[in-house]
Amino acid sequence: MLIKVQQNWTGISLESLFRERWKAPKKLVHEWRMNKEVKLNGHAAPWSTSLQQGDLLSIPLMDMADDEAVQATNLEIPILYEDEWLLVANKPAGIDTHPSQPGDRRSLLNGVAYHLQQTGQTCMIKHIHRLDQDTTGAVLFAKNRLIGSILDRMLEERAIKRTYLALVEGSLHKKQGDINAKIGRDRHHATRRRVSPTGQAAITHYRLLHHDPNRNLSLVSCTLETGRTHQIRVHFSHLNHPLAGDTLYGGKKIFPRQALHARKIEFTHPILEEKMVITAPFLDKPEIFDERL
Missing domain, CATH: 3.30.2350.10 (Pseudouridine synthase)
Structure with a gap:
């Protein structure tokens, strides 16, 4: 794979790019270095060589798919x-x-x-x-x-930010807040989690976007400092505001599933070094969330 050297990489060494900027796996870098598989402008260059904007870096990224491990299925994934x-x-x-x-x-x-x-x-x-x-x-x-x-x-x-939208039951007392409550397994249920003093640290930040008094549902935006199993679902159930449709955690069966959607993902592209902000449209039919949000 050919990569054009970015302006921000000018003046740093080939080794610094891999080890410090990308923090690439040591084993992988050692393998490429020993086999002289990384080339600069078509030639094997010393790893101390300083990069210049516009240089062409060649990396042997031919990681082939394992056909036995992942079978292809047409699920019409957007x-x-x-x-x-x-x-x-x-x-x-x-x-x-x-x-x-x-x-x-x-x-x-x-x-x-x-x-x-x-x-x-x-x-x-x-x-x-x-x-x-x-x-x-x-x-x-x-x-x-x-x-x-x-x-x-x-x-x-935490350099990748994920924003979720959730519909929770009831009216939240605060327009925004943090839920800091450890989460552990529920010994009485194989798949359920619960707030537990002996669980793993879990922090959810939320912001109230809208309250629908007719349905008594609140639309909230959430970001996570941790990524525990069922974290948003457990935390709002703990506040006595379970997600609508989330029967596993006490929610009413208003919808055929819990009303939770990973709306947006943001990060700086590691190679292109561009700010990426990708928004996911809602997929439910009939709809759970309003696309105008």
Whole structure:
């Protein structure tokens, strides 16, 4: 894969680009370095070489798809953004982010694999985060090992911001707030989580957008400092404002699923160094959220 050296990289060494700017996996960098697979302007260059804007950097990113691991299935998954490095898909309700058991071919990962197959791409595909089965919205995928490791680190360092929309029952007392409550497993239920003093740290920031007095529902925008399983669902249930439709956590069956949508994802592209803001349209029919939001 050819990469044009960005202006911001001018003057730094080839080694600094990989080890300091990208913080690429040491094992991967060592493999490329020993095999002299990284080339600058078509030639193997010393790793101390300073980069200049417009230089062409060649990286051996031929991470092939594993056909046995991810079977391609036509699920008509909307692709919100795509380039040679990564893509963002809009996950519908009713499917897992990745296969939950051997032979499962109806996950988001299978649907994205089909998209790659139909567009003649033979790269690997890896989800960077996940959504619950009945949560909709934006999910970020990497197309090779290098970008996968960089995005994993960015997620860990909270450099990838995800904004969710949720409809919760009742009227919230505060227009905005933070829910700081540890989350652990519910020993009485295999899949449910609960607020627990012995659980993992979990912080949800929320902002009230609108209250519908006719249905007694509140639309809230949420961002997370942590990514615990069912975090938004557990936290609002803990406040006695469960998500509409979320029967697992005490919500009324107003909708066929919990009213939760990963509306927006924001990050700086690791290679292009551009600010990415990707918004996921609502997918429900009949609609749960209003597209005018």
